Amino acid sequence: MRGNTAASKLIKAFLVLVGRPYLKEILGQIIHKIITESKTSLEIDPSKTETEDVDKNVTLLIERTKQVVDAMVDPKNVAKMPNELRIVASFFAEFGKEYAPNQVWALVGGFIVLRFINPALLTPENYGLLPEGKPPSGIARRNLTLIAKIVQNLASGVEFGKKEQYMMPVNQFIAAHKSIVEEYLQSVIVPNGPPPLPSGNIAVADLHYMHRIFEQHGEKIVNLLVNVKSEDATSFQKCVAGLGSYSSKISFSFLSQTDRAAVISVLEKYAEEATFVGWVDKKKYNKTQKRLLVICHNRVLSIKGGGKVVRDGHFLDLVEMKSSKPKELELIFKNFSILCESDEVDKIIDLIRSSFLRNFPGMPKNLQFKLNIDTSRLRNISYQEGPCGGFVNTYQSLCNFYSTPVNADVAWHFMHLPSSIKTFDLKRFTKIYSENPLATDDMGPIFWALRFNSYFDSLNLKKYKIDKESFLDVAEMFRFNRNITDLNISFVGAPKEGVTTLFDALSFNKNAVLTSLDISNNSLDDKTFTSMANFVTSSSENLKCVIANNVGMGKSGVAAISKAFQERSKIKGSGSLLKLSLSDNKLGAGIENLAGMLTVGGSHVTHLNLSNISSTLDPMLNNLSKSCQLLTHLDISRNKLKKEDCLSLWKFLKSTKTLIELNLAGTKLSTEFLPDLFSSVSRDIDLVLNLSDNGFGVQGAKIISGLSLSMSNIHTLNLSDNDLNDEGIAELAEGLCSNTTIKSLVLDRNMKGGKSKMNAIESLSQLVTSNSHLEAISLKGDKGAQFKVDIAGFLSAIGSNVGLTHLDVSGQGMGNRGVIAMAKALRKNRTLRSISWDENQTGLLGFINIRNALETNETIQVMPLPFIDFASASKTDNPSDLQAAFTKIEEYIVRNQQGNVLYQYE
Numbered sequence: 001m002r003g004n005t006a007a008s009k010l011i012k013a014f015l016v017l018v019g020r021p022y023l024k025e026i027l028g029q030i031i032h033k034i035i036t037e038s039k040t041s042l043e044i045d046p047s048k049t050e051t052e053d054v055d056k057n058v059t060l061l062i063e064r065t066k067q068v069v070d071a072m073v074d075p076k077n078v079a080k081m082p083n084e085l086r087i088v089a090s091f092f093a094e095f096g097k098e099y100a101p102n103q104v105w106a107l108v109g110g111f112i113v114l115r116f117i118n119p120a121l122l123t124p125e126n127y128g129l130l131p132e133g134k135p136p137s138g139i140a141r142r143n144l145t146l147i148a149k150i151v152q153n154l155a156s157g158v159e160f161g162k163k164e165q166y167m168m169p170v171n172q173f174i175a176a177h178k179s180i181v182e183e184y185l186q187s188v189i190v191p192n193g194p195p196p197l198p199s200g201n202i203a204v205a206d207l208h209y210m211h212r213i214f215e216q217h218g219e220k221i222v223n224l225l226v227n228v229k230s231e232d233a234t235s236f237q238k239c240v241a242g243l244g245s246y247s248s249k250i251s252f253s254f255l256s257q258t259d260r261a262a263v264i265s266v267l268e269k270y271a272e273e274a275t276f277v278g279w280v281d282k283k284k285y286n287k288t289q290k291r292l293l294v295i296c297h298n299r300v301l302s303i304k305g306g307g308k309v310v311r312d313g314h315f316l317d318l319v320e321m322k323s324s325k326p327k328e329l330e331l332i333f334k335n336f337s338i339l340c341e342s343d344e345v346d347k348i349i350d351l352i353r354s355s356f357l358r359n360f361p362g363m364p365k366n367l368q369f370k371l372n373i374d375t376s377r378l379r380n381i382s383y384q385e386g387p388c389g390g391f392v393n394t395y396q397s398l399c400n401f402y403s404t405p406v407n408a409d410v411a412w413h414f415m416h417l418p419s420s421i422k423t424f425d426l427k428r429f430t431k432i433y434s435e436n437p438l439a440t441d442d443m444g445p446i447f448w449a450l451r452f453n454s455y456f457d458s459l460n461l462k463k464y465k466i467d468k469e470s471f472l473d474v475a476e477m478f479r480f481n482r483n484i485t486d487l488n489i490s491f492v493g494a495p496k497e498g499v500t501t502l503f504d505a506l507s508f509n510k511n512a513v514l515t516s517l518d519i520s521n522n523s524l525d526d527k528t529f530t531s532m533a534n535f536v537t538s539s540s541e542n543l544k545c546v547i548a549n550n551v552g553m554g555k556s557g558v559a560a561i562s563k564a565f566q567e568r569s570k571i572k573g574s575g576s577l578l579k580l581s582l583s584d585n586k587l588g589a590g591i592e593n594l595a596g597m598l599t600v601g602g603s604h605v606t607h608l609n610l611s612n613i614s615s616t617l618d619p620m621l622n623n624l625s626k627s628c629q630l631l632t633h634l635d636i637s638r639n640k641l642k643k644e645d646c647l648s649l650w651k652f653l654k655s656t657k658t659l660i661e662l663n664l665a666g667t668k669l670s671t672e673f674l675p676d677l678f679s680s681v682s683r684d685i686d687l688v689l690n691l692s693d694n695g696f697g698v699q700g701a702k703i704i705s706g707l708s709l710s711m712s713n714i715h716t717l718n719l720s721d722n723d724l725n726d727e728g729i730a731e732l733a734e735g736l737c738s739n740t741t742i743k744s745l746v747l748d749r750n751m752k753g754g755k756s757k758m759n760a761i762e763s764l765s766q767l768v769t770s771n772s773h774l775e776a777i778s779l780k781g782d783k784g785a786q787f788k789v790d791i792a793g794f795l796s797a798i799g800s801n802v803g804l805t806h807l808d809v810s811g812q813g814m815g816n817r818g819v820i821a822m823a824k825a826l827r828k829n830r831t832l833r834s835i836s837w838d839e840n841q842t843g844l845l846g847f848i849n850i851r852n853a854l855e856t857n858e859t860i861q862v863m864p865l866p867f868i869d870f871a872s873a874s875k876t877d878n879p880s881d882l883q884a885a886f887t888k889i890e891e892y893i894v895r896n897q898q899g900n901v902l903y904q905y906e
Contacts, residue, residue, distance in 0.1 A: 011088075015116050018084045020127050023120045026077045030067050031124045034147075035140045042143040045166040058169045064143070065150045065170075069177060072117065072151075073184040081188065085116070090189040098433075099418075102894060108185045109155030118148045150174065154181050157891070178887075179880065214240050238384070255292075262307025263294060270312075271400065272296035275351050280340040293340060295351045298359065298400040300331060302338055311338055314401045315356050315369075321349060322372040350379050358383045359397040361390040362452035388414045389455025398445035407442050409434050423458040423486075424450065430464065443470035451480040458486035462518075471498035475505045482511035490520040490547070496528055503531035507538045516545035520581075529557035533564035544577060549609070550584035558582065558590035562597035569601025576604035583611035583635070591615040598627040606630055611663070612638035621648035625655040635663040637690070646673050650680040661688040665718070671700040678707045678714070685713055692720035692746070701728035705735025712741050720748035720780075726760045733763035740773045744806075748780035757790040765797035768804060776806035781839075786813045792821035799825035804832055811839040819846035823853040830859050838866035844877035847885040854892035861896045865889070 042061040043049040049057065071077060092111050096104035120127045121144045125135045136144065149167065153160060154174050160167035214221070218240055225233035255263065255277070267274055276295035281288045282302070291310070294301040300318075302311035313333040322330040329345045331338045331352075342348065356368065361383070371378065386393040392414050399406045413428055429438045438446075443466070450456065459474075466474070471494055478484075489499075499519065506512050528551075536543060546561075553561075565577055587594065591613065598605065598620065605628045610620070617636055624631070641649070641664070653659070659682070669677070669691065681687055694700070701724045711717070724732065729750055736742060751757065768774065779794075781787060787794075791814050798807065812818065819842050826832070840846075847870075854860065870886055 011111075011115055012119075014088075015085070015119075016127065018082050019116055022080060022082055022085075023117075023127050024129055025080065026071045026074075027068065027117075027120060028129050030064075030071055031121065031129050031144070034064055034143055035124070035130065035136050037140070037143075039139065040143075041139050042146055044146070044169065047166075054169075061143075061146055061150070062170060062173045065147045065173065066177075068121070068147055068151060069154065069181070073180055075187075078184065078187055085112075086188055086190065089185075093189045095416075102890070105182055105185050106156045108189060109157075109181070112185065112188060113152055113155035118152055121145075121148045121151070154178065155185070157182070157887075175884070179883065259292065259305065259307070262303065263292065265307065266294070266301060266303065266309055267296070270296070270299065270301075271406075272298060275355065276344075276348060278342060278344055280342040283339045283341065288341075291340065293338075293342070293348070295348060295355070297355050298397045300338070300352070311336060313338075315352070315359065315397070316401050318352075318356075318369040320370040320372060321352065323349065323374075323377070324372075326377070346377055346379075349373065349377070350381065353378075354381050354383060357381055358386070358390070359393050360452065361385050361394075362454045364452070388417055389453050391449055391453050391455060394449040394453065395445055398448045402441070402444055404441045404445055407436065407438065409436055410438075410442070410446065422456055423460055424456040425460040426464040427460065427462070440467055440470055443473050447473040447477045450484075451477050453481070454483045457483055458488075459484050460486075460488045461492050462488045463491040465493050468495045468498055471495060472501060474498075475502040477505075478502060478512065478514075479505040479509050481509070482513060485513050485542075486516040487514055488518040489522070490518045490549075492522065494519070494522040494524075496524050499524055499528050500531045503528070503535040507531075507535045510538075512539060513542055514539065515542050516547075516579075517543065518547040519551055520547055520549040522551055524551045524553070526552075526554050526557035526560070529553060530560050533560040536561060536564035537567055545579040546577070547579070547581040548585070549581055553582060553585040553587065555588045555590040558585070558587045559593040562590070562593040566597040566600050569597075577601060578604055579607040580605060581607070581609035581635075582613060583609050584613075586614040588615055591617070592619045595620040595623055595627075599623050600627075602627040604630055606658075607633040609633075609635040610639070611635050615639070616642065616645065618642070618644045618648050621645060621652060624648070624652040629656075630658050631656065632658050632660040634659065634661070637663045637665040637667060639667055641667040641669055646676070650676055653677075653680040654682055656682050657684040659685050659687060661690075663690040664694070665690045666693040669694050671696055671703055674700060674703045675707060678704075678711055681713050683713055686715045687713055688716040688718075688744075689714055690718040692718050692722065692748075694722055696722040696724070696728075698724065698728040698731065700724075701732045705731045708735040708739045711739060714742055716744040716746070716776075717742050718746040720746050720750065720778075722750060723752055724750040725753065726751070726756045726758075729760035730763040733760070733767040736774075737767055737770050739771070743774065744776040744778075745774060746778040748778055748808075749782045749785040751781065751787055752785045757787055758793075761787070761790055761793045764794045768794070768801045769797050772801075772803035774803055777804060778806075778808040779812065780808055780810045781812035786811065788813050789815055789817045792818045795821040795825050797825075798822070798832070799828035801829060802831055804829075806834045807832060808836040809840070810836045814840045816841075816843050816846040816849075820849045823849035826850070826853040826857045826860065829857075832860060834862035835860060836864050838864065838868050840866070840869060841872070842866060842869040843873045844882050844885065847873070847882060847889065851885045851888045851892070854889055854896075857892075858896050860893065863889070863893050 040060070041049065041053075042057050042064065044054050044057045044061060046054055089108050089111055092107045093104055096107040100107065120129060122141075124130050124144070130136070135141075149164075150170050150173070154177055157178055159171040159174050218237075222233045222237060225236055263274070263277060274294050274296055276293070278293055280291055280293045282291040290305065292301075292303040292305070294303060299312060299314045301309055303309050313331070313336070317334045318331065319334060320330075320332040322332065323345055327341050327343060327345055329338075329340055329342065329348060353371075360368075392411055395410065395414070396406050407429075409429060426438070427433070431437050447470070450459070461474070471492070474489075475498060478487075489502075499522065506514060569576070582594075587610075591610075594610075598608075608628065608631060610617070617639055621636075624634075636649075639645075646669075653662075674696075681689075696704075696719070700722060701719075704719070719732070722728070724747070729747060732747075736745065751760070764779075768777065779787070779791070791809060791812050795809070795814075795818065798804065809822070814822075819837070819840060822835075822837065823846075826835075865886070870882065873882055
């Protein structure tokens with residue numbers, strides 16, 4: 001925004017051209033008054049004025065600044081703002097919402113104030129706000145500069161700090177007017193209507209004349225730009241290259257007025273731009289007729305004199321181009337052909353080839369139209385690939401082919417997609433993100449355009465409800481695509497037959513490179529997995545990650561897939577399965593087939609999720625130490641563990657040297673097995689262990705507490721939802737005081753029932769003050785499972801803790817008293833980096849205390865904003881005061897994350 005680039009120069013010229021009359025109307029009199037008071041100084045810098053004048057000058061400066069601000073935000077003046085400015089401002093807001101959501105108003109304010117209002121304040125003579133030849137005096141110039149500083153900080157929502165301490169007396173004015181200016185910026189981004197048409201008529205000939213100058217004198221222009229800035233020269237070259245050759249642009253000047261009107265009408269109908277218009281001799285039955293041949297970006301039109309279109313063919317329907325003679329050409333389409341003679345046949349051939357390559361850059365040659373032409377006549381065609389590997393060009397051409405309007409959101413999004421993003425994500429076009437969500441007719445061109453695209457390597461359709469016809473478009477796309485490695489179709493409501501067609505298409509495509517597949521949460525059946533098994537067998541070198549949670553897979557389905565992976569593992573050089581997730585499927589006896597597959601082909605598996613599969617786990621666990629020696633993540637939660645299952649698991653835990661995470665949540669693990677569990681964990685690993693929702697109660701807490709010194713290989717211990725209550729939490733916390741290896745402790749929702757809480761609070765306080773090795777603790781609450789205000793004692797202890805970096809006390813219902821205790825702790829603590837505290841019945845007083853604490857705390861970098869408490873407090877507390885505190889909290893967190901990134905006027 002503030003660089004001296006070609007873009008910023010263009011914006012400046014635009015603002016002067018469009019906004020000068022507006023500025024003169026709203027600010028002219030105010031600026032004139034300030035300048036005529038040339039002997040009145042508004043200086044508040046003690047180093048530049050007498051100390052006794054500062055207070056008086058502060059009052060005057062605020063008074064003059066308020067006059068400027070009032071003129072800016074006056075609804076009558078806002079209504080007069082040129083619509084062109086408001087449209088550009090809305091573009092800044094749209095960009096900010098997508099790429100910098102925390103800085104939307106800073107971006108809009110930077111455009112309106114930094115580039116528009118402030119330049120007029122600083123150099124009013126350049127905007128016609130002063131009589132010619134009468135610039136401001138030195139004192140007046142300084143007065144305007146001070147006003148501009150305040151206006152800029154007001155627009156960006158930033159108060160003055162240590163960098164300009166002398167300006168801090170105006171911070172109260174900034175705080176009082178911040179919301180007013182934000183409302184002003186919000187109103188500015190709402191255009192009054194479409195932009196006005198340019199005054200006067202711009203003839204097509206003028207555009208051609210400018211294009212000709214760019215092409216003929218391009219080298220000179222580039223040399224001039226290089227001397228100023230090489231990036232500008234490169235941008236100019238790309239722009240001119242995108243325009244194409246001047247000689248291919250059409251002016252229609254040779255046509256009669258009637259024919260010219262007819263051609264223009266036809267092009268408007270097809271939403272096309274012509275690259276060639278010329279009379280040709282059409283040959284049929286030894287007769288010759290004159291026809292207008294029009295070559296467009298997407299199609300060929302043959303038009304009779306008078307404007308009737310007799311032939312219309314899209315390039316996708318072009319089967320062959322034949323030319324045995326230099327002046328003869330035959331264009332063979334699927335349903336008709338055009339045979340003609342012209343002196344410009346070779347030019348027509350080049351234009352069609354160039355447009356086709358521009359629209360379909362990745363299409364294999366065997367699927368393109370044939371060229372039956374002497375190769376000596378074929379010129380080397382060069383083209384500039386459009387954004388996202390030409391996706392936008394292909395998509396627009398497909399819309400033309402399907403006679404479907406181009407979705408402006410789709411075209412704009414991919415025209416401006418950062419080059420680092422390679423995922424095609426349909427979520428961007430849902431109602432949440434777009435005013436014009438995709439319709440069924442939009443899907444065909446989109447997925448067809450992905451068939452031969454070589455840019456995107458990931459397709460994410462998660463939670464995008466796709467109709468049957470559109471899902472078949474997805475399946476058909478995979479018959480051709482050879483670049484997408486990651487496909488996520490979870491929660492899309494995929495039809496069974498559609499998923500079967502998808503797997504059939506992937507099996508057909510021998511060039512498919514899919515390595516990761518997520519089909520979770522779709523209602524499928526075992527017949528579908530027979531097709532999936534065929535695909536697995538055919539993709540011996542690729543598929544490495546399969547996520548198929550809650551898809552209706554049963555015994556025969558898992559048997560088919562297991563057999564396919566088992567057969568694949570026998571093929572020399574085949575790819576290895578790395579991740580497999582089949583949770584929430586009733587696999588039953590199919591677990592034995594899975595165990596057999598893992599024995600043969602599980603040597604490289606790192607992630608295995610078999611949560612809630614309604615099967616006995618012993619067949620799989622018994623061979624796990626031999627079959628999956630590289631396993632890092634094992635999830636067998638929500639399966640009831642029997643004694644034989646536990647024995648097999650202990651065997652695996654003793655042998656593994658790679659396991660990182662083990663999930664045993666909701667397995668109804670008996671407390672009698674806890675000593676064996678902890679003693680079985682290999683000393684070669686550092687384990688994240690989830691034992692939540694097992695109903696351990698006080699008895700389990702006592703057992704675990706007694707084992708705390710032997711937990712030398714547990715990194716994270718999750719004991720949430722275990723009904724520990726006051727006594728159990730106290731026992732556990734006391735035992736862990738001397739543990740030096742557990743870094744993260746999760747005790748969420750363990751205070752169900754029971755009025756006594758002080759034993760737990762005292763022990764937890766002792767834990768965080770005596771154990772400096774513990775880095776994270778989570779004490780989330782829930783209705784019926786809360787510490788309430790009693791947690792204040794624990795939060796006070798956090799102030800002196802020197803080890804914790806992460807704390808979660810969400811949902812404890814602690815109220816303002818608890819939040820104030822937390823705020824006091826944040827004033828002292830300098831190690832916490834992340835804290836979560838929503839759903840605590842926080843009111844205005846609590847928010848103000850957190851705001852004040854964060855003013856001096858520069859270490860908290862992650863704090864999910866407590867929107868639930870904010871919404872609740874808004875019903876009872878002063879909304880403006882609440883918003884001010886809330887906004888300040890957000891600003892302090894942003895400051896801690898990345899420093900002050902908002903725009904300030906120097």
